[in-house]
Amino acid sequence: KPGEDGGLPTKYTLTYHKEGETTTHECPDYITSGPNSCYFNKKHTSIWTMYIITINATNEMGSSSSDPRYVTLTYIVEPDPPVNLSLELKQPEDKKTYLWIKWYPPTLVDVRSGWLTLQYEIRLKPEKATEWETHFAGLQTQFKILSLYPGQKYLVQVRCKPDHGFWSEWSPKRSIQIPNDISMKDTIVWIFVAVLSAVICLIMVAAVALKGHSMVT
Incomplete structure (x- = not known):
């Protein structure tokens, strides 16, 4: 920020220029984002462009400027945030019950063109x-x-971030x-699997024993 204002009424302005350009522009909108702020709409922003921003202070003592940002x-x-979050409990036969969570990228983020890639994080808990x-x-x-507590009502949320953003x-x-x-249901499935495995092992042992007996005789 600029130096001390000496307690005098001071006017602050924000100026900027784009990398590779010499033309300096003033903040296009001091109102939308509230006091001591500057709002850049889509018309005044380019994703892959570097902006060099300076804050300027002017009063009766003179003018000063911040270091460029x-x-x-x-x-x-x-x-x-991501949109259209949906939850579905899947109960496939002979497999563990699980919660299937789906969502879509935020509407205003163009992920299809590939210029921005999003990563996602989920959080959940019993109510x-x-x-x-x-x-x-x-x-x-x-x-x-996969790990769910029976009889519980779960709350689920999701968020996203670009590779280098917030x-x-x-x-x-x-x-x-x-x-x-x-x-x-999960217990029944695992009991069935255990019993089936035991039966298979017994059959294999019996087959080996019969084969050995026939070779002796």
């Missing part, structure tokens, strides 16, 4: 729990949760009720 938009982007369980999902827009806010909470009987 070098900013590239891709390194300071904070996207909107009455105090601590969240967090999972990094990488680039994928779907995720599978995490978005968490998406609105979505909830799903986990049935009480999922552990029973």
